[in-house]
Amino acid sequence: MPGNLAVVGGGAPAPALATGAGNASPTFSPLYQQIKALITQSLQSGEWKPGELIPSEVELAMRFKVSQGTVRKAIDELSAENLVVRRQGKGTFVATHHEARAQFRFLRLESDSGETHYPDNRIIDVKRLRAPAEIARSLDIKSGDSVIFIKRIQSFDGAATIIDELWLPGLLFKGLTAERLIEYKGPMYGLFETEFGTRMIRASERVRAIGADADAAALLAIACDTPLLSVERISYSYGDRPVEVRRSLYLTSRHHYQNELG
């Protein structure tokens, strides 16, 4: 009896899955997509935390009452989206920002010479404030809602190269203080993930060229009107929920923004 389980009314205890193949319901989706959604829910809810091992394919297949191949296809997509990482012989792990591997997915600035060590961070300012209209719109919150503002400088080899200004929803990052940010070693997204349970999944960037204003010029130790890369980023967590607005200025005299067009 090949074919489906959650389908035609098939076998045993009806799984929590909506209709499989052979269905014409308006909300139809393939079984593996439903499995993928269920796994994503467990990731989002924190049932399996970043860095942890998730259940094996066989185990998940039993739990969801589908074949291993179907679970496999679901995990394949999650892996392609960088939500999980597969390791042959060991298992499948929840992706985390605490890895050299993940660092550069969200930092496209590279040294012209090729060697790209991780930059030093210096926090300049951290404060709570009411969200300006435009920030609120990007974060999908109400104008005037509490947001946390962070300003910092990143340096390569001692040379100030990046000015970052971040806005985070106050609700999600309640206990975030300057001290915590300063004492923390490692990537900021790692801190957000472990301390606040918010994981950045993907981001969208708008890149422009602008001239340095007086403030930027002072911070980067360059002349006013020096051309800089302006990078406006919105980062999203599970469920395409926007959780960070970041406006950065990149000094590109010895570095460049690297991008691959597939």
Added chain:
Amino acid sequence: MPGNLAVVGGGAPAPALATGAGNASPTFSPLYQQIKALITQSLQSGEWKPGELIPSEVELAMRFKVSQGTVRKAIDELSAENLVVRRQGKGTFVATHHEARAQFRFLRLESDSGETHYPDNRIIDVKRLRAPAEIARSLDIKSGDSVIFIKRIQSFDGAATIIDELWLPGLLFKGLTAERLIEYKGPMYGLFETEFGTRMIRASERVRAIGADADAAALLAIACDTPLLSVERISYSYGDRPVEVRRSLYLTSRHHYQNELG
């Protein structure tokens, strides 16, 4: 008799495949990767041309003497890499630059307002010259080899916005003339693909902010030193062969370079 064909010395007429699973040879690779390589060869050789239908999965499975599932996995990857396009019920087609769909994979500049119509092109210059050292290095040819140089302006809504300078290997683009470029309607990569049999597969870009020099300022009708986006692209064809160097300047006062970080 499950398992392999091209493997342990199995059944009938030995396929042209190198060893499948269960092999410890130094050059081992999974069967579906070998199939993928064979299909890629047929694409590269022009056996199936851009826009054309390739043989069905069943047919390819017979030809290569593997299961349909193995062919499927090979094509899955080719599809993910945008080398082919699958269409349910119709078949699998060789990807082509002659589609609205493909246009914006290689043009990341978008209007701030969202509406992104395709720009107008104006060819300024086309000439043969000897490759400067740096261009030659990027194109993996000898310094002094013949290259074709193209300079053009792209305009959005009548406003000059992009200056492009291209270098192409002379050997690959022998009959390319200014007339042909000017009279051609549609994307330049489409022309390269149909007229010269060279298809751009992927590209790598380095983005910087620089100030407009006198020449750029005149062409874009802006002031000298206006900040511009400098985009240096190297495009690759099959087999990671570099076939285009492009240096562009983007005016980003009303447009931005859009990038998604996965």
Added chain:
DNA sequence: AAGTGGTCTAGACCACTTT
């Protein structure tokens, strides 16, 4: 009705890691 890609299953064996 026939052909195509898309989904799902079941089972085998492989490569890799850990016990």
Added chain:
DNA sequence: AAGTGGTCTAGACCACTTC
């Protein structure tokens, strides 16, 4: 030896397109 992901097969049925 046992467990995990990775590959491969064979066969069923589905959704979509074309004849």
